[in-house]
Amino acid sequence: MSLPTTPLARYVRILEVLVSCPQGLTLTQISQTVGIQASSAHRLVNALCEIGLVDRRADSKTFVLGARMERLCRLAVAPPSVIDMAEPELHELVREFSETAYLAHLNGGSVESIATAVPDDGEMTYVQPGRVMPIHATASAKAILAHQKPDIVHRLLSQPLARYTDDTTTDPQQVMQELERIRQQGFAVCDNELDPGVLSFAVPVQGAEGSVRYAIGISGFSQRMRTKPVKEVATSLRRASRTLAAKLQQFHMV
Amino acid sequence: MSLPTTPLARYVRILEVLVSCPQGLTLTQISQTVGIQASSAHRLVNALCEIGLVDRRADSKTFVLGARMERLCRLAVAPPSVIDMAEPELHELVREFSETAYLAHLNGGSVESIATAVPDDGEMTYVQPGRVMPIHATASAKAILAHQKPDIVHRLLSQPLARYTDDTTTDPQQVMQELERIRQQGFAVCDNELDPGVLSFAVPVQGAEGSVRYAIGISGFSQRMRTKPVKEVATSLRRASRTLAAKLQQFHMV
DNA sequence: TTAGTAATTTCCTATTATCGGAATTATTTT
DNA sequence: AAAATAATTCCGATAATAGGAAATTACTAA
Numbered sequence: 001m002s003l004p005t006t007p008l009a010r011y012v013r014i015l016e017v018l019v020s021c022p023q024g025l026t027l028t029q030i031s032q033t034v035g036i037q038a039s040s041a042h043r044l045v046n047a048l049c050e051i052g053l054v055d056r057r058a059d060s061k062t063f064v065l066g067a068r069m070e071r072l073c074r075l076a077v078a079p080p081s082v083i084d085m086a087e088p089e090l091h092e093l094v095r096e097f098s099e100t101a102y103l104a105h106l107n108g109g110s111v112e113s114i115a116t117a118v119p120d121d122g123e124m125t126y127v128q129p130g131r132v133m134p135i136h137a138t139a140s141a142k143a144i145l146a147h148q149k150p151d152i153v154h155r156l157l158s159q160p161l162a163r164y165t166d167d168t169t170t171d172p173q174q175v176m177q178e179l180e181r182i183r184q185q186g187f188a189v190c191d192n193e194l195d196p197g198v199l200s201f202a203v204p205v206q207g208a209e210g211s212v213r214y215a216i217g218i219s220g221f222s223q224r225m226r227t228k229p230v231k232e233v234a235t236s237l238r239r240a241s242r243t244l245a246a247k248l249q250q251f252h253m254v
Numbered sequence: 255m256s257l258p259t260t261p262l263a264r265y266v267r268i269l270e271v272l273v274s275c276p277q278g279l280t281l282t283q284i285s286q287t288v289g290i291q292a293s294s295a296h297r298l299v300n301a302l303c304e305i306g307l308v309d310r311r312a313d314s315k316t317f318v319l320g321a322r323m324e325r326l327c328r329l330a331v332a333p334p335s336v337i338d339m340a341e342p343e344l345h346e347l348v349r350e351f352s353e354t355a356y357l358a359h360l361n362g363g364s365v366e367s368i369a370t371a372v373p374d375d376g377e378m379t380y381v382q383p384g385r386v387m388p389i390h391a392t393a394s395a396k397a398i399l400a401h402q403k404p405d406i407v408h409r410l411l412s413q414p415l416a417r418y419t420d421d422t423t424t425d426p427q428q429v430m431q432e433l434e435r436i437r438q439q440g441f442a443v444c445d446n447e448l449d450p451g452v453l454s455f456a457v458p459v460q461g462a463e464g465s466v467r468y469a470i471g472i473s474g475f476s477q478r479m480r481t482k483p484v485k486e487v488a489t490s491l492r493r494a495s496r497t498l499a500a501k502l503q504q505f506h507m508v
Numbered sequence: 509t510t511a512g513t514a515a516t517t518t519c520c521t522a523t524t525a526t527c528g529g530a531a532t533t534a535t536t537t538t
Numbered sequence: 539a540a541a542a543t544a545a546t547t548c549c550g551a552t553a554a555t556a557g558g559a560a561a562t563t564a565c566t567a568a
Contacts, residue, residue, distance in 0.1 A: 069330065073331050
C-alpha cells in the first residue's frame with residue numbers, strides 16, 4: 001500500500017482504516033496504519049470529526065466513523081426510493097386526517113398506487129399499493145393527467161372509459177372539463193366515481209420543468225371525508241406534495 | 255445548507271451530491287449544487303477521480319461515484335464476515351486438491367463448521383456449514399483445541415467423549431497426547447474417527463496474541479486423500495491459514 | 509456550414525491549509 | 539513517584555487551494 005501523498009488521499013486512507021475497524025481506533029493506531037506523523041493524524045482526524053465524518057467515542061480515546069459518513073455510505077449502497085421519500089409525508093397526512101394516504105405514479109399510460117399509509121384503526125382500505133387507478137375515475141390519476149401534455153391526455157382519453165358507479169364520468173369531454181377545473185383549483189376530487197361510497201382528494205407532485213409523474217392523495221368513506229374542511233385538506237396535501245417534490249429534486253429523481 | 259469552507263468539506267459535499275445522484279452529474283451541476291466555482295469544481299473532482307473515489311463516465315461528461323468509494327461504502331454498511339474472507343482461500347484449496355475445504359470456528363465450548371467449499375463434481379460431502387465438530391474426533395476441532403489454554407482443554411476433555419467409529423479416540427489422555435503432536439507438526443489429522451472412510455487435515459488460524467478461534471481444513475474419502483502428499487497438503491493449508499489470519503488482523507477480527 | 513452560446517479545461521497568483529519536527533501536556537504503566 | 543507512552547499544541551517551511559480570467563472544446567440554432 002503506497003503512502004498517501006495528497007491531503008485528500010490521507011483523509012481517504014484514514015476513513016478506509018476506520019471502516020475496516022468498526023470498534024474504533026486510537027490516534028496512534030491510525031497514524032501508524034496510515035503511515036503519517038502523529039501530529040498530522042491528530043489534525044486530519046480532528047478535521048474529519050469537525051465535519052461529522054468521524055466521531056470520537058465517549059471514552060475520548062478511540063475514533064469511529066461518524067453519523068455523516070454512515071449516512072453517506074448507506075445512501076451510496078441503497079439509494080432511497082420514491083416510496084422511501086414519500087413515506088414520512090404519507091404518515092403525516094394519516095396523522096392529520098386519520099384516513100388512508102397514498103402516492104400514485106404515472107407509469108407508461110397508466111397510473112398506479114405505489115405506496116399507502118393507513119390509520120392505526122386498520123379499517124378496510126380501498127387503495128392498496130399496486131392498484132391501477134383508472135385515469136378518469138380516481139383523484140390521483142386525474143391530478144396527474146391534468147398536468148400532462150395535451151396529446152398525451154387526448155390519447156389516454158380516447159380509449160373507452162369504463163363505468164364503475166352511477167357517478168363515474170365516462171364522457172371524455174366532461175373529463176377534460178374536470179381536468180381544467182383541477183388545474184384551476186390545484187387539487188382533484190373523486191366522489192363515488194370508482195369505489196362506492198369512497199371520496200378522495202389528490203394533488204400533483206411537481207417535477208422538474210413542470211413535469212408531473214406523481215400524485216399524493218387521501219381517501220376514505222364519504223360520510224367521514226365530507227366532515228373535513230376541503231381547504232385544510234388541500235393545504236395539507238399541497239404541503240406534502242411540495243416537501244416530496246423538494247426531496248425528489250434533491251435526489252434528481254424527477 | 256451552509257457553504258463548505260475547508261477543502262475537506264468541499265470534497266465531502268461533492269461526494270454527497272454525487273451519492274444523491276446515481277446516474278451522474280456534470281461539472282456545472284456539481285459546481286452549482288455545491289456552490290463553488292467551475293474551475294474549483296474541476297480541480298476537486300479531478301483529484302477525487304485520481305484517487306478512485308469518483309469516476310468519469312465513458313461519455314466523459316458526467317461523473318459518478320468510483321469503485322473505491324463504492325467499496326468503502328459497502329464495507330461501512332456491511333462489514334465482511336469471517337466467512338467472506340475465508341471463501342477465496344477455501345476455493346483455492348478446492349482447486350488445488352479437489353476435495354471439500356472448510357472453515358471451523360470455536361464458539362463457546364464447541365467447534366462448528368461455518369463455511370465450506372466443495373469440488374465441482376459435487377460429490378456427497380460430510381462437512382456442511384453448521385455441523386458441530388466433536389472436539390476429539392475432527393481435525394479442525396483438534397487443531398483449534400491444540401492452541402487453547404490448558405484449563406479450557408481440560409474442561410472440554412473432561413466431558414464424555416463419544417465413540418463414532420472403531421478409530422475414535424475416547425480417552426482424554428490419548429487426545430492430550432495427540433494435541434501435543436499437533437502442536438509439534440503444525441497440523442491435525444482425523445482418519446476414520448468420525449465419519450467412516452473419511453480423512454481430514456486441518457491447521458489452526460492464528461489470531462492476535464497467539465489466540466486461535468478458527469481452523470481451516472480439507473476433508474475427503476480416505477482412498478483419495480491418502481494419495482495426496484501430506485507435506486503439500488500441510489503447506490497449502492498453512493498458506494491459506496496465514497492469508498486468512500492476515501485478513502482477519504487487517505480487519506481487527508481476531 | 510456558421511455563428512453563437514455554454515461547458516470544460518488550463519493558467520495563474522494570492523491565499524490558505526498542510527506537513528512534520530519539536531515541545532508540552534495528559535495518561536498509563538511500572 | 540518515576541518512567542514510558544500517548545495525545546495535543548505550536549510553528550515555519552512547504553504545498554495545495556481558491557477562484558478570476560482566458561483558452562479550448564462541445565453543443566445549438568439559424
